[in-house]
Amino acid sequence: AQKITQTQPGMFVQEKEAVTLDCTYDTSDQSYGLFWYKQPSSGEMIFLIYQGSYDEQNATEGRYSLNFQKARKSANLVISASQLGDSAMYFCAMTYRVSSGSARQLTFGSGTQLTVLP
């Protein structure tokens, strides 16, 4: 079964410091995609970063980087220089092939609530 696990329900970080949000996944697919989304209290899901299973280099997008360790099946999100506006719920997600067709389904972890302290 395809599964995403986020073991940190809540995290605190001091403003301007870096923080790592953990994500592990389980899949039997060789081809999959890993995503991180941010959900502020307003509710909208904001796409942050993507890592393909065949990508050899870790993805980076501005202050966000994805620490991809394929053998460990982990895809941790690193936020550098945290800002107050980073306070939100963060979701790790994975797409995987549904049966033998071309459809792919996105499955989410339970999320980590990040609070940035001034």
Next chain:
Amino acid sequence: KAGVTQTPRYLIKTRGQQVTLSCSPISGHRSVSWYQQTPGQGLQFLFEYFSETQRNKGNFPGRFSGRQFSNSRSEMNVSTLELGDSALYLCASSLAAGLEQYFGPGTRLTVT
């Protein structure tokens, strides 16, 4: 480029009623997915449409249905509403399956 739009943003319905939610994807995106988000169950996949065809469906009862139009706009319908259907319903669009999905602001449905 305009983002994903969802209407209405908020909705209050009574048990037994039905509701239709609308989603307009980003221009050029042909894949539209729907998700239900509740505090207890988290984010759960409802269904995905591509070129007017439902390609994938999550584990929800038949009361939940959807469709996609030729302009890629999508609607989802929930019939015979139950209290447990109270949730944030999120729509997401992408260029193709497996690529990053861009979400709309959601429709917050309250069933009383």
